Amino acid sequence: SQTIHQWPATLVQPVGSPLSLECTVEGTSNPNLYWYRQAAGRGLQLLFYSVGIGQISSEVPQNLSASRPQDRQFILSSKKLLLSDSGFYLCAWTKARSYGYTFGSGTRLTVV
Amino acid sequence: AQSVTQLGSHVSVSEGALVLLRCNYSSSVPPYLFWYVQYPNQGLQLLLKYTSAATLVKGINGFEAEFKKSETSFHLTKPSAHMSDAAEYFCAVTVPGGADGLTFGKGTHLIIQP
Numbered sequence: 001s002q003t004i005h006q007w008p009a010t011l012v013q014p015v016g017s018p019l020s021l022e023c024t025v026e027g028t029s030n031p032n033l034y035w036y037r038q039a040a041g042r043g044l045q046l047l048f049y050s051v052g053i054g055q056i057s058s059e060v061p062q063n064l065s066a067s068r069p070q071d072r073q074f075i076l077s078s079k080k081l082l083l084s085d086s087g088f089y090l091c092a093w094t095k096a097r098s099y100g101y102t103f104g105s106g107t108r109l110t111v112v
Numbered sequence: 113a114q115s116v117t118q119l120g121s122h123v124s125v126s127e128g129a130l131v132l133l134r135c136n137y138s139s140s141v142p143p144y145l146f147w148y149v150q151y152p153n154q155g156l157q158l159l160l161k162y163t164s165a166a167t168l169v170k171g172i173n174g175f176e177a178e179f180k181k182s183e184t185s186f187h188l189t190k191p192s193a194h195m196s197d198a199a200e201y202f203c204a205v206t207v208p209g210g211a212d213g214l215t216f217g218k219g220t221h222l223i224i225q226p
Binding site for chain 1: 153155161210218219
């Protein structure tokens, strides 16, 4: 069966520090991968998605970037965190839209 | 572009009562529709989905939803609420083709009164 892993579960980082969140999927190949951010009162915002290695589409301009160095690995990064980067970050995958999207357990990021 | 509107940011029902969470969508082509549930500090779990087959969709935990094209609605129901149903519920939409992600509503917080 397929599983999705996100880590770390929680993270407290100072303003201006770098960020790296990792997401991996097991049990499938060539999934579509997604990063969402859930901020208080703002719902779920799609940040990036990827349909293959090295292919990244950005949905919103921001202080973040994404990379897909391997087929089932999706990384969210920042060189310098801002207070506004705080939130709950969720990774998701799908093989086809009609199957639905499976979400990871999320990373709670607090920038202080 | 697609959009979703969830009516009511908070819904409170008594244990054993009917649960009704409202979702209306906007899409220029036939949509795929989903309901997800989120418990505190957890990811989203798929409850059910509509992908152009039967309009009445049954999901996990006793939930179901009916796709009504004429009303552009996909309301979520459960005949009898349990305390364990207290959570945040999200309606989401996408369309066939392409690879961009789901568009979510703002969510409805379901409160179960004992």
